[in-house]
Amino acid sequence: MPDWLYNFPETIKLNIREPIDEFISYINVNWEGFFDAVTKGLRGMLKGVNWFIGIIPWWVLVLAVFILTWITTKKPLRAVLYSLLLIFIGSMGLWSYMEQTLAIVITSVILSLVIGFPLGILVASGKKADAIIRPVLDTMQTMPSFVYLIPAVMLLGLGNVPAVIATTIYAIPPIIRLTSHGIKQVDAEVVEAAHAFGSTRWQTLIKVQIPQAMPTIMTGVNQTIMMALAMVVTCSMIGATGLGSEVIIGINRLEIGRGFAAGISVVIMAVILDRLTQGIYKPKGGDLVAEQSRGFIKGK
Amino acid sequence: MPSKAEVLLKVNNLYKLYGVNRQAARDLMKKGADKSEILKQTGVTVAVNNVSFEVERGKIFVLIGLSGSGKSTVIRCINMLQQPSSGSVIFENQDIGKLSRKELLEFRRTKASMVFQNFGLMSHRDVLGNVAYGLEIRGVKREEREYKAMEMIKMVGLEGWEHQNPSSLSGGMRQRVGIARALTNDPEMLLMDEPFSALDPLVRRDMQFELLSIQRKMNKTILFITHDIDEAFMLGDMIGIMRDGKLIQVGTAEEMTSNPADDYVRDFIVSADKSRVFCAKHVMITPSSLIRLSDGSGKALSIMKRNGVSSSYVIDDKMTFIGVLTLEDAMKARSENLSVESLVIRDVETVKEDDLIADIMPQAARTRFPLAVVDEEGRLKGIVSKAAVLSSIS
Ligand SMILES: Nc1ncnc2c1ncn2[C@@H]1O[C@H](COP(=O)(O)OP(=O)(O)OP(=O)(O)O)[C@@H](O)[C@H]1O
Numbered sequence: 001m002p003d004w005l006y007n008f009p010e011t012i013k014l015n016i017r018e019p020i021d022e023f024i025s026y027i028n029v030n031w032e033g034f035f036d037a038v039t040k041g042l043r044g045m046l047k048g049v050n051w052f053i054g055i056i057p058w059w060v061l062v063l064a065v066f067i068l069t070w071i072t073t074k075k076p077l078r079a080v081l082y083s084l085l086l087i088f089i090g091s092m093g094l095w096s097y098m099e100q101t102l103a104i105v106i107t108s109v110i111l112s113l114v115i116g117f118p119l120g121i122l123v124a125s126g127k128k129a130d131a132i133i134r135p136v137l138d139t140m141q142t143m144p145s146f147v148y149l150i151p152a153v154m155l156l157g158l159g160n161v162p163a164v165i166a167t168t169i170y171a172i173p174p175i176i177r178l179t180s181h182g183i184k185q186v187d188a189e190v191v192e193a194a195h196a197f198g199s200t201r202w203q204t205l206i207k208v209q210i211p212q213a214m215p216t217i218m219t220g221v222n223q224t225i226m227m228a229l230a231m232v233v234t235c236s237m238i239g240a241t242g243l244g245s246e247v248i249i250g251i252n253r254l255e256i257g258r259g260f261a262a263g264i265s266v267v268i269m270a271v272i273l274d275r276l277t278q279g280i281y282k283p284k285g286g287d288l289v290a291e292q293s294r295g296f297i298k299g300k
Numbered sequence: 301m302p303s304k305a306e307v308l309l310k311v312n313n314l315y316k317l318y319g320v321n322r323q324a325a326r327d328l329m330k331k332g333a334d335k336s337e338i339l340k341q342t343g344v345t346v347a348v349n350n351v352s353f354e355v356e357r358g359k360i361f362v363l364i365g366l367s368g369s370g371k372s373t374v375i376r377c378i379n380m381l382q383q384p385s386s387g388s389v390i391f392e393n394q395d396i397g398k399l400s401r402k403e404l405l406e407f408r409r410t411k412a413s414m415v416f417q418n419f420g421l422m423s424h425r426d427v428l429g430n431v432a433y434g435l436e437i438r439g440v441k442r443e444e445r446e447y448k449a450m451e452m453i454k455m456v457g458l459e460g461w462e463h464q465n466p467s468s469l470s471g472g473m474r475q476r477v478g479i480a481r482a483l484t485n486d487p488e489m490l491l492m493d494e495p496f497s498a499l500d501p502l503v504r505r506d507m508q509f510e511l512l513s514i515q516r517k518m519n520k521t522i523l524f525i526t527h528d529i530d531e532a533f534m535l536g537d538m539i540g541i542m543r544d545g546k547l548i549q550v551g552t553a554e555e556m557t558s559n560p561a562d563d564y565v566r567d568f569i570v571s572a573d574k575s576r577v578f579c580a581k582h583v584m585i586t587p588s589s590l591i592r593l594s595d596g597s598g599k600a601l602s603i604m605k606r607n608g609v610s611s612s613y614v615i616d617d618k619m620t621f622i623g624v625l626t627l628e629d630a631m632k633a634r635s636e637n638l639s640v641e642s643l644v645i646r647d648v649e650t651v652k653e654d655d656l657i658a659d660i661m662p663q664a665a666r667t668r669f670p671l672a673v674v675d676e677e678g679r680l681k682g683i684v685s686k687a688a689v690l691s692s693i694s
Pocket residue numbers: 318319345346347365366367368369370371372373374527
């Protein structure tokens with residue numbers, strides 16, 4: 001038996017590492033200006049968000065969570081619980097870490113929405129855009145979240161800015177998908193009515209399609225926020241500061257308590273953000289939401 | 301006599317083909333292939349096949365046909381929601397197919413408004429917001445558009461409901477919102493695609509009457525689609541029957557009933573309730589004797605005797621219907637020297653020329669004398685006997 005049947009033959013060799021490294025350094029050298037601009041822009045944005053979170057006194061945040069939970073869920077006990085949970089994070093000495101994490105999450109979510117919402121509309125309105133973007137989204141969803149770290153690190157190095165980019169890429173699919181889904185499922189007759197009354201395309205979109213799709217779009221916003229939070233720990237591997245890095249340090253140094261405290265804080269953030277964004281959008285008409293989304297009773 | 305009514309909408313040789321291989325379909329069509337054959341051979345649906353008709357201003361034109369016969373496609377070609385494959389749509393001497401994008405929007409905003417089978421209302425807006433939508437997209441200021449919308453909401457009887465969400469209304473009320481929304485634009489024409497098909501029969505009747513009264517009040521031209529022949533006969537001044545994309549016959553309800561173009565039309569009409577087709581004027585006869593109010597009792601008696609009748613209809617000098625004089629009363633008048641006027645029976649039931657047989661049946665059943673048919677000014681046009689009513693519907 002020849003040896004090559006058992007061991008992969010050394011003669012079949014394809015070297016891709018060096019070309020890729022070369023390609024990246026080529027891009028880094030020649031597109032330096034572009035990446036510098038992106039980095040600068042994102043760093044500025046991150047700073048702004050950080051500054052904004054920083055000027056909010058801790059008790060104002062607790063109070064805001066209390067009031068918002070009460071308003072959106074109408075359950076005072078839950079409002080008390082969430083406020084206490086927030087105080088619990090602070091009492092573990094993790095308040096400032098939480099603020100850093102929140103800044104990255106908020107920045108990434110804003111970016112995801114700003115890019116993803118128009119893309120979703122594009123996907124809904126054109127077959128071509130759909131044919132291009134849908135396979136990309138499908139592929140993205142099968143990839144483990146670590147993969148998103150690679151391009152970010154390659155092009156921008158370590159730190160919070162590449163973390164924002166990786167998080168944005170990871171969190172953008174739901175808002176694109178659900179925006180386009182929401183717009184496509186608007187009752188065809190309602191859209192036709194808008195056209196029949198002489199709406200321009202823009203008017204149809206702004207006055208009919210988007211408002212009608214709002215419940216679905218808000219589900220997309222909620223999911224995008226959840227995805228962004230899911231990247232918190234992963235991103236700390238490329239140098240993102242905040243609760244995630246505390247978890248990593250805890251694991252690396254076998255300080256289980258430290259890692260656990262940070263981990264549970266991430267979970268608390270997730271629960272509160274999830275509940276708040278689920279409850280914020282209540283379409284008019286109350287209990288008839290289900291009927292509305294079916295576009296009234298069909299036929300009979 | 302009024303001059304011939306103005307034609308508002310004219311549809312000429314309209315075709316609409318759905319599918320890719322349309323040229324092949326056209327070739328087959330020239331050879332006389334029918335719809336199903338063309339579909340089988342080329343995969344092209346001939347939704348509308350050489351349809352031409354005219355709608356006069358102020359009239360209701362009803363298109364009727366089985367499901368899939370192309371009614372919706374025709375109505376959607378009128379405001380270009382569907383681009384016709386060929387043929388033209390002329391509205392007020394303007395070729396709608398040749399309008400620019402901007403002119404087409406203007407046409408939809410001001411000339412023709414649509415009412416939909418499943419209402420097509422926006423669930424994120426209240427009734428007022430829905431009704432004002434057409435004006436809103438035209439850039440009309442809030443105060444003005446809501447004022448106009450409120451007028452139409454009152455007109456369809458929904459005052460007090462303007463801040464409700466449409467989803468909390470019943471089907472009939474929702475379609476009232478749909479009609480109010482269409483009327484708020486003050487269009488020349490309403491395009492109504494099976495507006496009452498989703499409603500239950502009783503509500504449907506109400507809505508039909510309501511539509512007629514609105515139409516009379518506002519004098520709108522209406523293109524109305526239905527698959528219900530009774531509805532067509534009740535509403536339509538003119539009716540067009542469609543089959544497989546073709547317009548088989550156009551005419552009034554009476555023309556169609558008495559002279560159907562083919563078996564398809566006849567089958568359609570058999571299912572119709574004839575008492576809703578024929579009006580009083582179709583079954584009335586001229587009374588054999590008439591007495592003037594100014595006639596003396598002697599003259600009245602001799603007229604009745606000459607015609608061999610036991611009672612006679614009394615009119616004044618302007619042919620206005622007054623009542624009935626019986627032979628006994630005429631003789632009493634002569635012997636007691638009373639005037640005809642004092643003995644005329646005045647509470648005699650009258651009906652209008654255009655009243656449907658179905659609607660005058662109860663009156664015909666309880667009246668002592670044949671019903672008097674009068675016109676708008678109350679002038680006597682003829683009489684309808686109980687027997688005539690019954691024989692017209694058998
Ligand atoms: N967008 C479309 N693409 C392909 N075929 C279509 C399309 N719209 C309608 N058709 C076909 O055109 C024909 C006429 O349809 P249309 O909707 O005009 O009929 P209709 O008389 O309004 O029927 P209904 O009473 O069911 O509403 C049907 O055979 C239908 O399948």
